[in-house]
Amino acid sequence: MARNPERRTALVDAAIEVLADEGARGLTFRAVDARAGVPVGTSSNYFANRDDLFMQAAARITVRMTPDPAKVEEAMRPTPSRELVADLMRWLVQRMEDDRTGYLAMLELRLEATRRPALRNRLTQPVRANFDESARFHQEAGLPGDADAFLVLYLAMTGLLLEHFTLPGVLIGPENDLQAEATLNRLVGTVVTRVIPPS
Structure with missing residues (x-):
């Protein structure tokens, strides 16, 4: 080979x-x-x-979607707060926007995994590991919200990203780019405010 x-x-x-x-x-x-x-x-x-x-492809997408540790360190400089969580979620959306191709390809792989057990196992392991690492990071960084709040935030953001990348008109409507970005940022803020308690 x-x-x-x-x-x-x-x-x-x-x-x-x-x-x-x-x-x-x-x-x-x-x-x-x-x-x-x-x-x-x-x-x-x-x-x-x-x-x-x-x-x-699944392994490569995981690498591409993993943020640069130096940028994570920079993002975590502010005091842990609900506002910081919102900023981190907006950064997550921006990172997915920056690699739109990778995000859409991962959605395709997830669908294909429903028909291929080996691929489902291959995808489940890194996604679960990423979830566990993110939950641990959230707790160790002192960000507000317990394990249940983090889980709900994860599920809400997953749904928001799915709608945004596949049927953006469902949540945002036929707005111009600047309006759409502002609406998306507002939606992220609403998710965080409703799920994460104040500091």
Whole structure:
């Protein structure tokens, strides 16, 4: 099997773009090769089969969605408060906006996981680990809200992101970009205010 890590990463990123644009059914070796601009057959030298490609895409999206530790440290400089939680949730939305392709590809992978038990197991492990780490971080950072509040916040933000990236008109309506951004920020603030107690 080929060992060029940079080429492998480029192919996986191309697979993520295919997933976001064409869905799981469109994810073929030929589509990845075309998206990456490499000769036909290149992907098959790097991935054993489509299942392997799905797994590698899932792992890569997890890496892409993990925030830079230095930026986390900077974001946590203010005193822990409900306002800081709202700022962190707005930052979460912005990070997902910045990698819209990765977020949509993850949604496609989640849907495909309902049909592929191995992929479901592969996705469940990092998502659960990320949830546990985020809950631990919330508690250890002294942010307001107990474990139940964090769980409700997680579920509410997951729903908000799903609506925002798939059917934004449901929550925001046919507004211009600036109005839509302001409405989204207000919705994040409302979620946090309703779920997280004051400091």
